Amino acid sequence: MARLRPVDASQRKLLSAWGAPENAGKPIGVLATTFTLDTSLFEEECLARFAGVQSDPVRDGAIYRIEREERLSSLICAVVVADIHHCGGKRSLRWDLLAARPASGVLHAKISLLAWERHVRVIVGSANLTDQGYRRNQESFVVLEFDQNFTDQNLLEPLISYLQDVLSIASGPAIPRAQRLLAWVNANLPKDRVAPSKGIQRRVVLTGPGRADVFSQLVAMLPADGTPTEAHVVSPFFDKELRSYGPERRLWGILRQRGQAELHFHVAGEEAIESKRWRLEAPSHLLDATPKGRAGVSASIHPLRVTNVPTDGGSETRPLHAKTMTLSNDAWTLLMIGSSNFTSAGMGLSPQAQNYEANVVYMLRAGSSDKVRKLMGHRTLRGGNAVDTGHDVDFVPAFDSDGEESNVPALPRFFGDALMMGMDPEYFLLQIHVEGEAPPRGWSVRHEALTLLDHASWLGAGQPQVFESRVPRDKVPPSTLTVNWGAGANVAYWPVNIISADTLPPPADLPSFSLAALLDLMASGRPLHEALREWLRRQPDDDDTDVDGALELLDPHEKVDTSGFLIKRVQRACWAIKELSTKLVAPVLSESAMAWRISGPVGANAVLEALQKQCDPALPDELTFLLCELLCQLEADAEEGTLHVEMEYVGPIASMQEQFVAKVRERLEKSLAASSPQMQAYVRDATGKMCDGTS
Known part of the structure; x- marks a missing residue:
């Protein structure tokens, strides 16, 4: 576009x-x-x-x-x-x-x-x-x-x-x-600084239940040296009818009450080519709030083109969705930009519905000839010349397109949180939380074509507040559920969120890497996706998933397959252990970062599985030795405190690391039972904890 x-x-x-x-x-x-x-x-x-x-x-x-x-x-x-x-x-x-x-x-x-x-x-x-x-x-x-x-x-x-x-x-x-x-x-960020009192001042106008309306907040910001004499409003939506508490009357109430005062509405407009008649997306009652019987006041409507709008790619249709309001007099000007439509709900005036809205105000104390003030005016979206609303104008107002009074059904409060709790080898595990009164007629919760819960099964389970459900892992992880109620007449979406970062499945479409390939990826100084792109580029065939053969051969002697040699395997494993330890102790900002380092495609779990996979089952001492080296390295880091991140949420991060260490220790204990007495003695000396298969 x-x-x-x-x-x-x-x-x-x-x-x-x-x-x-x-x-x-x-x-x-x-x-x-x-x-x-x-x-x-x-x-x-x-x-x-x-x-x-x-x-x-x-x-x-x-x-x-x-x-x-x-x-x-x-x-x-x-x-x-x-x-x-x-x-x-x-x-x-x-x-x-x-x-x-x-x-x-x-x-x-x-x-x-x-x-x-x-x-x-x-x-x-x-x-x-x-x-x-x-x-x-x-x-x-x-x-x-x-x-x-x-x-x-x-x-x-x-x-x-x-x-x-x-x-x-x-x-x-x-x-x-x-x-x-x-x-x-x-x-x-520094906490003791505010903008200088000269020049353009910026403030925020934020509305919602229990907060002051837009006009009350603006009045509190206005300079003491005069009320506004002119106002410009840009809005795509308006109230359906003129209301006693509505924004039109409220705006007239803060403009100058004696003498000249002007109110300009800039609305979406489309001009018929042949008749030159304007089609305005605004209600006719906008002008009805203009004070009667008072000289010097005027209200006008300016069409802002939405068709044949000039762009750098030619003329296009560009609907109006901007919302701005300008107040000014000879000594100052105020410009508000944000989300508030010129509606009772948008301005925080409605007794029934006060929207959460966010706006930023620019305030400048300067006369109309000031260069900065002129620049502010030039940068404000405005319509063309005012139209004669008594002739050749059709009012076609838009009320609900932006949803302040939307007919779109909202998800009933009965449906609380939908959580991804984890996964097993076959299923994604979900928790569905409900509370309060259920919808009056039959309802169901689905992921694609799979029904996870419905009214009948909920009743049959004893109306639990927490319902466990499973989604087969041959489907994509569920991120949004579909809820039907009212005999299927109403449909809404229910977002799914993870309970913690370590419940996420690994990215799809990745091969199972060998230790050699993992080491190649881990040793790269580039981000994983760049290293992976280079690794894939070096594949001898697009359909070849033998990652060992994909490693770049720098030494001609490497063309002899030595991957099965014990010394070669142990050397490679020790390099992997060193790289893994370096990555695990690097600082992180969040649990998700540590979960990625442990459970990601080149994470600690992947290295652990590759270590075990490369070892010869006929040589149990090989696996035991490598697991012992890994455990000693991890525990040494833990004793030095390098495994723990000094942040307020260090607990979950440390817990992930401790769970991985426990996993390594458990595998070492299992491998130790089949190892030689000499290897058991080595592990006893190295760890001081394990001997003869016991801990």
């Missing part, structure tokens, strides 16, 4: 904001909120840019999945919170999808917090995390940058607090992961 024809540098591609700035360091984590969601757009475009994924999901197949898993595993978290009405879609279980269930209204805020080692970026705007929002619509957004040099706490602190509030209306094991990311941001 082509971009809008650039007027200035402010018109930028929204996806570009997900790429790391210069010298930002390694990615740390993502927390994003959205009303509607396209999981493929977030995963393959947004998240890939943030994490620095270079491979292509279509062209590179398994290599892309390896790179995605590797990069995402290194993050504290990657979490999206979406409104319960639109929370579904197939995805990698490496990132979490949480359903927000507001007590009032919907989760409509669009906030993306991106954290790198030395930089934090927050995107606030009108665009949902969808292909439509990021590639087609006319949207507005703000990018807020924070680093060690400058962090405006007037912006960051309320945003972090607000994201905590959003997490409180969701549930599931991803909540602590998201909270850790917010804690990391709070701990790693």
Whole structure:
């Protein structure tokens, strides 16, 4: 999709904001909120840019999945919170999808917090995390940058607090992961700095149940030297009727009450080619709130073209989805950009529904001739000349397209959390949590064509609050379940999240690596996906899975097959043990990073299995010796403290490491029983614990 024809540098591609700035360091984590969601757009475009994924999901197949898993595993978290009405879609279980269930209204805020080692970026705007929002619509957004040099706490602190509030209306094991990311941001940026009082001031306007409405917050920000005399509103959606408490009357209430006052609405419009008649996506009552019997007041509607919009690829149809509001007088101007439609719910005015909305305000105290003020005006989306609404205009308002009053059924509260608990050799193991009153008519929970739970089986099991279910591993890991209720009349999606990182299955489509191949991959200084790409390139045949033959032969004498020689095997195994130990003690940010190092395709478990596979069953001392060397190396690291990461969540990470050490010890004990007395004595001297097959 082509971009809008650039007027200035402010018109930028929204996806570009997900790429790391210069010298930002390694990615740390993502927390994003959205009303509607396209999981493929977030995963393959947004998240890939943030994490620095270079491979292509279509062209590179398994290599892309390896790179995605590797990069995402290194993050504290990657979490999206979406409104319960639109929370579904197939995805990698490496990132979490949480359903927000507001007590009032919907989760409509669009906030993306991106954290790198030395930089934090927050995107606030009108665009949902969808292909439509990021590639087609006319949207507005703000990018807020924070680093060690400058962090405006007037912006960051309320945003972090607000994201905590959003997490409180969701549930599931991803909540602590998201909270850790917010804690990391709070701990790693300076806390005692605010923006200077001169120049453009920035503030946030955040709404939701129990919070002040947009207009009350704006009034509190206005300078004391005069009320606004002019207002401009850009919005794609409006209330169905004029309300006594609605935004039209409220806005007129804060404009100048005596003398001149102007209100301009900029709405989506399409002009008929032949009749020149305008089709406006707005209700006619917008002008009905204009004060009557008062001189100097005016209200006008300006069409903002959505067809034949000039872009760098030609003229295209670009629906309006931006939301902005400008207030000004001769001495100052205020611009608000964000998610709030000009509706009662969007502005936090409705007694029935107060949406979660996020907006950023730019405030400048300067006269109308000021260059910076003029630049702010030029960078604001505006319509063309005002139309004569008494002639040649058709009002075709849009009310529900963005879902504030959506007819899309929400997943009933009866359906709580769907959790991936782990797997056995044949099945993925799920837990389905339900609570409260079940839907009144028959319901079912399915993964693709497989029914996991329905009303009858739930009743037959005694109406449990936690139901265990299994999905065959010949299917893709379930990331979203489908729920039907009301005799099939209603359908909603139910996201599945992992209970912990070590429950994830390894990426598909990978061969079982030999120890030689594992050593080759581990010894590479490049990321795993790059090393794997090179390894695959060296395969003698695309269908050949003999990884031993794929290793590059640098010495002509290596063309003699020595892989079966005992000394060669032991030498190679010792190299693998050293590489494995180095990787296990390197610092990590999260449990998922350690789980990847232990259970990933080139992880500790893979090395352990390859060690055992390469050993000659007729020589039990070989396996016993190698397991003893591995155990001694791991325990030496543990005694020095290098296995433990000094973070608040060190417990789960240390537990994963300890479980692997216990696994090695168990295999050593089993192998020791068949070993020679000499090897048993060696193990006794090396470990001081094991002898004659006992511990």
